[in-house]
Amino acid sequence: MDLTTRVRNLLRTNDTLPTTSREREAAVNQLRRSEAYLAEAQRLTKTGSWAFTPGKEGWNYWSDELFRILEVDPRQGPLLLELMGQRVHPEDRQQVVDRYLKALNDKEDYVLDHRMLYPDGRLKYFHTIGHPIFNDAGEIAEFVGTSVDVTEQKRIEEALRRSEAYLAEGQRLTHTGSWSLNAATRQIFHSSAEHTGMFGFDPEKGLPSFEDFLQRIHPEDQEYVLETLQTLMRSGEDLDLRYRIAAPDCPVRYMHTIGHPVLKESSAPGEYVGITIDTTERRRLDQEREQAENRLRRSEAYLAEAQRLSHTGSWALDPATGKIIYYSEEMFRIMGLEPTLDPPDSEAISQRIHPEDIPPIIEGIERTLAASKKCWIVMDQTTGSQGLEALLKELQAELEFRVVSPDGTLKYVRSYGHPIVDKTGHLTEFVGTIVDVTEQKKAEFERERLRQWEADLAHMNRISMLGELAASISHELKQPIAAGIISASTTLNWLARDEPNVEEARETATATLKAGKRAAEIIDHVRALYTKAPPKRELLDGNEIIREIVALLWVEANRYKVSMHTDFAAEVPMIMSDRVQLQQVLMNLMLNAIEAMKETGGSLSVKSRLNQEGLFQISVSDTGPGLPAAKEKQIFEPFFTTKPQGSGMGLAICRSIVESHGGCLWAAPNGDRGACFNFTLPVANHYET
Template sequence: MTSPLRILLLEDNSTDAELIQDLLETDGLFFEITRVQTRVEFEGALNNVAIDLILADYQLPSFDGLSALNLALRTHPNLPFIFVSGTLGEEVAVEALKIGATDYVLKTSLSRLVPSMRRALREAGQRTERRKAEEALRRSEMTLAEAQRLSHTGSFGWDVLSGEINWSDETCRIFGCAPGTKPTTDLVVERTHPDDRMLLRKMIDRTSIVRAAFTTERRLMMPDGVIKHVRVVAHPAASDNPESVLFIGAITDITSRKRAEETLQEQANLLNLTHDAIFVHDLNEIITYWNRGAEKLYGWTGEQAKGQNAFNLLKPAFPAPLEEITSELLQTGHWEGEVVHTRKDHARLTVESRWSLQRDAQGTPVAVLVTNSDIGDRKLAERERERLRQLEADLARINRVSMMGELAASLAHEIKQPITAAALKAQACGRWLSHAMPDVTRAREVAGEMITDVMRAGAIIDRVRSLYARSAPQWELIDINEIIREMTALLRDLAIRNAVSIRTELAVGIPSTTADRVQVQQVLMNLMINGIEAMKDSGGELTVVSDRTEDHQLLISVSDSGIGLPANECEHIFDAFFTTKPQGAGMGLSISRRIIESHGGRLWASPNSGRGATFRFTLPGKAMQSSRHAV
């Protein structure tokens, strides 16, 4: 069902209003009438009622038709307005039409009213459609102009035979002309760079003959000497005039791109001097530059690599998702990390890759500069260093384990004492509990002593086990005097069996130091065992001294009265595999020196003035600040 025609009727005569309504009904119109009589009612209807057409009497007691017409034109300029009056003269009617009325109908000729309304509504509809089309065209032209401005691309039409040219505002701007400038062939030639004008004229002559699409790049020179690079694309278009050859084309200002390419080429010439593999790819990963370093590293020549997709060519394996890498590159302009690539011979290699985002003068990303360094040798060296570190750690552990045989008797003696004591106390405890009147108090006391003896045996076992267990260094504050006492107790039985006494001189108040307890125990045990073995045929005294140096380091010395050092070999005894023992491996002193050096100290030896030798080592007197590693 169609919507009714909405009519605003300005009429103070009820009879005339009914007559108009009956006429419209008789003619079969589907309508709704809003009748008003005063200025206030008329203005209220204009502001609040939907209206398709206005019918107005010319003369009212308190209002007049011309005033109503002016009010309607101000608020609804496109609304059909028809005077329906019995007093409208010809001059007044003509004046009303000039002001903006659509038509006038005398009440004595109401038969004209419906045809006049139909014509007015039809013309209003046509005007509305025309306005919509014009508005759509205007918006389309604005959109096209804005798109051309943003993309630095203008459009043009060119009749090759007549030389007539039409161009867009953006094309006018690219040529550096004032808005509204009429383009001509002579103007285009004048704005072309002098070195390119001959080529332009040849292209014009060729196009007038061949009449085929063309694409070209050339330079423009502005009146102020500024040079622009443009890319022109055009193709022939259909024309109603058989005497014309019309071309439609687009011209793009590519100055920024050309300058970026020139900059990259200058960089490329310098980059060919480096040994790094360097290439450039656009945002579609298409390679545009490939230096000699890349040729050498990957095996493809520049001609083979250019135009290829970088990812398809090198088959990279990234350390993180590519989306994260791309996001970081766009945000910061840089990215670096280790990437695995595939060479032309299908070999895989690891490179240290550094990416740099290249932008044009407007800041738009245009390409990525990639610099890759082969780190395969470095990776191999790192693995070799790690293997050597592990080998040293294993040798240190083997050295500790080899000491266990020499300590077996001492360990048996130390562990046997608390276990035997615990067993005797257990028997006594049993007797006190088996009496007719159990002595619970005595039994409880002895049970507590048993616990102490067992825990002592366990502590001895744990202390010895830590010496040869495979574990990472544990850095902590240690009391060097406490460690000397532990090693003295542990080695006392071994010393007695070799007719050696152990004497200690421990300085009071020396500070703690940060060290790995087990490694320091290993060094001290190694030096003390060496001293005991040096005196096993003659007996003697082993002296262990703790002190402080003038620069506040801890100084520990182990002196014996044994066979002494080999002549002129005070330093060689610390070389790996150097030994004076028939069954020695020559690793103990070498490992000990490495341990002390890793702690920031120094280990050395010197002969005594009489018999024997003294080994000394230092440790920092406070927590170390440098990095530490296992030996």
């Protein structure tokens, strides 16, 4: 059918157009008003209110609307809380309980969306808001709130998604008005209600004139419209105009007018018939779509750059075929592949994976595919979700493997995968990321090397301390050994008499045993410091450790005329520490103090106390030359030393040991003379919390 025939048919149905247009206009206007009201009235539409007291059985209040949307007979009264909870969809119950308990505990509002499952199997969607009401004591007296039935909104959203497919065809008729005029005389023969309303006129007040319509055209477009009409009078061609209108108190709108000359005897010369389409909304949608596309392009560009900077690539796998269906640009770079439009095949990928790592990857893929088939079986044979959730956990994949680049470079990568499951439980996709963790691996190797190096240095530090203690230890051992020899000789004398004195012999034999145990304890202390054993933390009495080291260093202190004093805090709690490491720290600090005073003699004081932070604190102070000027912090740095033969690692190791226990080591001047080293350790209850 040509345009002339269509226009003639349009004229024949001219009498019915006003009525149809008015009905359409009324429906459209009603829809617009309803949409405007809905935005403001959503808080009230299909909303039920309620109130209850926590811990009290039953409800304080149910509104009539709540009875209606929950489909409960008001004569039966509100549902019991237990029955109400059973109405909540099983998958949403825990969320509802958790959110309510959190609001009750934190004394705050709670907002949640959940589903209600009715006895006949129907499902409704609700939006619930709860608000606590407090009494004079600041406790929650009751919760009041609303539950909104948003099921219809859910259905509308679904319908809107379906209607998008029809929008392309529907745009040809929406906001379209018909008209006819004589271009020569500018006489308007017809203007439909929709066409008249587009220009801001009331169709009920009659047909506006050409000049009235012209005044509603945007001033910048009026001359263009008039020149086009004059040209048409000379040429008799079809009309195609795009212009703007500016009706009073209305925003500027964009119009598209199409017209065709009518060539028949009954028509006046220069008569045109046509339609005018309001394209403002379409123009807005086009602009929004263009803006969205621009944002999407920028987002993709930012994502690609972010993946490049973080060395992270993304991928997607089709579980049905096991084929890669998406590969980001960074994935190609990480795997050492040339970027292409299509994802690489499994053969190209396997060529880049280290041969030793291929078997576990294949095993992981096979396990994933097998688990996905189990998901289908579970959904087909049962209606429960627990079995499905357990299987989905099997689908959580994390693999670490090596990538060999064409130039032989080795990379370490970590792959994470996550299943995408539809509502029926079918696994539709498997998506994930691959992160290049080569630098992280190198850092881990380096940290391990440094930890080993530090352990070796600590061991050497212990050995060096043993050398310094050799003389004092030998002197310390002579005492229990000599006492044991004397006691043994005395025992023999008591037994050699004509009438052996067994009681006296038993006492001297006991003294011999004590002397032997004392020697063994001294040897065990030395062996513990020498043995390269792993740390072993246990509950210890901090004061007892101090006593042990003071007893061990007593001879060393006396050799250099250094007096030792102790001041123990009473009733301090136990500490969780490695005995040998704590002994090492304390011995190192005390030996440093003795060495600082060996030329002049002096006083060494060891104190323990529970500080204000509740930490066990040990202080080792001396009356030596004091700390190096302005180097209180530098003395703890590795290889810094003030001793001619020092390694510079003793204090660094001490600080490392203390910090590994959660404590702190620092130094300060000891009044006018000497230095004071302090370190703290958490007490046992700190570890428990």
